[in-house]
Amino acid sequence: MIQVNQVFHDYEGKGKCAVSDITFSVESGSIFGFLGPSGAGKSTIQNIMTGLLPIQKGEVLYDGKSVRHLNTGFFNQIGVSFEQNNLYSSLTGLENLKYHAALFSVPTVNPMELLERVGLREDANKRVSNYSKGMRQRLTFARSLINKPQYLFLDEPTSGLDPKTAVGIRELILEQKARGAAVFLTTHSMELADALSDTVAFLYGGVIAAMDTPEALKRVYGKREVRVVYREGEEERERAIPLDDKAALSAMLTTADVVKLHSQEATLEEIFLRVTGKELTA
């Protein structure tokens, strides 16, 4: 389990924190969706969690051990898929994975198997400089899994991928969760976060604006009503009926010529807008 407790970070040391009072935990075998617009502080938190930035205030614990006291060997348990793919472009995809595998002192996954899973088997021996953006993204993701990490950090793992490939990547992420990894997922994609996350947190302006399970957030911020479209004569009319008003709902369904029924459950995008007053993509 990863615990982040009251973390603050001030880059310039002038009292203006990029992130403030960030507290959450990521259980083993779960996916934590970290959502926020550019500049909200997502990368700062991930960098502090992975030891790339020193902790100024607060604490990050991995199974109870502070990240301050973890040694090099700790990185055997970490996998990071960066948003900006960072690969050796003069090496092939296979060489990139083989090299990265050699850095670990724990059993690693067969690189060809991983390439197969992310749809790059046939391009394994091509130089990365000849890869498309999406192919590089998949290779960066595959690299993060090479050491079967216990703690997996994914930054926009499906960004720029076609729907079919994105589904494959989602399956792989769920497999990591199933084998017990704690997955920290940073994304703009509400759909991805909704589909995969056990818990989501909205980061805005350096603070967590809301955090809960997607279902709980939808309950709190969504409308408990059904919007019914029905035909009256030649015209189509629309009416919102509260879910608690079972009689009205029943009457509508039995008497009216119903064309469409829409539940008014809020999407994560709408909840984010309601909580922060800003679009997620802003």
Place this chain on the structure above:
Amino acid sequence: MKSIFSTCAQDSKRLLTNALFWVLTATLVVIVLVVDLALPKELASGGVTPLTWNAPADAAFGTPALSEEALREAVRKGDAVGFLFGEDGLTIVHPGFSEKSLNIYVLELMRDGFTPVEVVSLDAQAKEIPLNLRLTPIFIAFEALMVGFILGGALMLAEKQDGTVRALRVSPFPVSSYIIAKTLLFSLIGTLYASLICVFTVGFSINWGLFLPLSFIGTAVFTMIGLAYTSPFRDMSGWFFSMIALLSINMLPVISYTSPAFTPFWMRLIPSYPMLMVYRAAMFGGSVDWVYTVVALGAWGIVSYLLARIFVARKHLKGAGV
């Protein structure tokens, strides 16, 4: 060990697509061609400094030595010819010149009204070294031994620019292994380059037992200095020009190599100084000041490793198991 050898292997593949690598390799070929074809061989003993001791006021040649012992030491090293004025007359002390070369000096002296009474060779084994070959240790020290400094730095900057250093920072790759991997690779390449320059200029008949370890250790020292030096830089522009300034300082011992009379103490502190002196001994014979050489190279080995460890950890692989 697996991670070190794997890093060596992937760095060598990356080098093949690095323009600087091919520039340095082409420079190696140019050096061999210049030494073999462009530099004159006839100016034997070129660069030898005439030193005098106890010279009368009307002697209008040579540079006064600090002491007779200093004069003899400079001659012993093969870079000076000495003129000792004593009660019995003038003695020429030389590092083993040919009769032809000695005659040039004797004729000049006689023109000035001096007749040598004795000619002493301090190294009977020494042979006259043609100018072009005499310059080879300089080319080796400032080309072959520098491959690690230049190419190691170039690979580090490439890691920053393509972001791969971020992946290294979150991997269990210790700083020490990173330094060892780069140093090992470039020490082998530097030794190979130095050997090629030597073979195609001076030939095979040298002291390889001295030449090879010196090339390996010399490249290792400069590679580690280069890793430390490059760590704070983010791109090639600032790094390249300041690197040239640094390497210029490192080239100062060339002055002492060609004019041994000018060897102030601080010159002996520059890492290329002991390397030039040992290369000369390895390639052309002569004595080596072993105590100074071992202490100087040992100290630079330790200092360069510590510098590399501190700077690479803090400025390049920060966060990764520092």
